[in-house]
Amino acid sequence: MSGRRTYYLTTPIYYVNDVPHIGHAYTTLACDALSRFKRLDGFDVHFLTGTDEHGQKVEKSAAAAGMEPQSFTDKVSQNFRDLARTMNYSNDDFIRTTEPRHIRASQAIWNALRDNGHIYLGTYSGWYAVRDEAFYAESELVEGPSGKKLAPSGAEVEWVEESSYFFDLSQWQDRLLAFYDENPDFIAPPSRRNEVISFVRQGLQDLSVSRTSFTWGVSVPDDPGHVMYVWLDALTNYCTAVGYPDTDSADFTKWWPADLHMVGKDIVRFHAVYWPAFLMGAGLAPPRRVFAHGWWTNEGQKISKSVGNIIDPLDIVARYGIDQVRYFLLREVPFGNDGDFSHRAIVGRINGDLANDLGNLCQRALSMIGRYCDGVLPEPGPYGAADLALLGAADGMIDELRHEIDAQAFNEMLDTIWVVVRAANGYVDHQAPWKLQKEDPARLKTVLYVLAETIRALGIVLQPVMPDSASRMLDQIALAADRRSFAHLGRAHALRPGARFPAPSGIFPRLVEDEKPAAKAKR
């Protein structure tokens, strides 16, 4: 309401042991588009991503590579920073859980939880699979070929008994349920919310939050034989990055609680159950919202390491183009649902939506301004119904887009924009500027001006999803860099007639497949 509006959003921190894949790219992309949207809409945004670098698996991988864990993570976390550059992410910070600021914050949150009586020392025992970094129930185990017990994943398990600190999660059931009840938008989409609530209703067990079986982690304060359990450490990054434990600091008071934690559907529980409990236990406010998106399949097949069909974001960006990939991922599937990445589908989007609809719209309109007006934006005459309808649609998109972005409905957002793209193409056909050029030069000017204005609106609202391409669109109508925010949408900031446009060039090329022999022969 008053003063600046802020928006703090986060991706999960990615486990450095992983090679970046489309899932990582997707989560961060969604945050990036959201961040760019909010910035353009006048918000002060803090967009955080980073890497999770602790745990037994990292410790072992480092040892296997003959490296110290720290230098190992220095190396592999670079993969994720490279991904951020390739995907054109605009994150404001990149946090690593091995940074001193994070060690400090993690220990502080531990102390807060302990001081508030939520942590106690006990014993944890169970079947543990090192490879999975997970405990399994007896009932889940299967007999391996050599008589060894195996986890459902096939990993070998061993019986482990260790001293462990526990978080009193069992005490939080009612408070969590009340919290969900009071904050109906806390978990999205609704199907995930239902899952979480039913999970909590089943009753909660205390949570083991420390380990003694490895050392690569944050030491438990006053008991250095223990390291903090990976999730407590990891989740805390969201607070670390905004200044915790300095809760009175300008940063912390400005950004906390986070507006949105974007996560994959596999880790909702940690974010929607444990994390709010940890925070409330430490005397901190829970985040406002957790959105769990779906997963991608590859040409209809489930993606898995063993099948070897992992999609490398770098590959598809090299093949299709960065903005094409960004557009496809956000446009193709209702955000929250699973989606299928197929060559056929992305080519359809690239050629149908981008090249034919949007790219061609720009090209035809701008080349007419070039040809009929010597590249100078003409002065419009009085507007008629068709002009007002198109301008109204272009100027009016933003209200709808705001609702859609706040619901993380990226696909609907793009659909809303495309309604205007199609309307603009229809306007061109109906107005037939090529006829006006001969019959009604005054009217021609108005029509071309209206089209330039429509392109301006489209370019502005497309910046969050396709930053480079949208920027090129706006360059082609000579729009100054400081006139590209959402505040500039509408008649008040309309283009000034007389502006000289550069010669247009295609922004969204068609992706031409190799011609089939039959098609060749036909020609």
Added chain:
RNA sequence: GGCGGGGUAGCUCAGCGGUAGAGCAGGGGAAUCAUAAUCCCUUGGUCGGGGGUUCAAAUCCCUCCCCCGCUACCA
């Protein structure tokens, strides 16, 4: 098993009490400014099956069938 989500045009999905919709794909036409792009018209569905409530149901209730998710400490 329990809880939840879903089964609507060839495909992907929206609609969730008032005469079946969008995009793509298919068919026909117009136009020629443009990336052979665009625009207009159009084929196509007994809204998973059955029963019920209602003046009226894709939309509410019951039941059955099928698909998916969750059912604890794995990024």
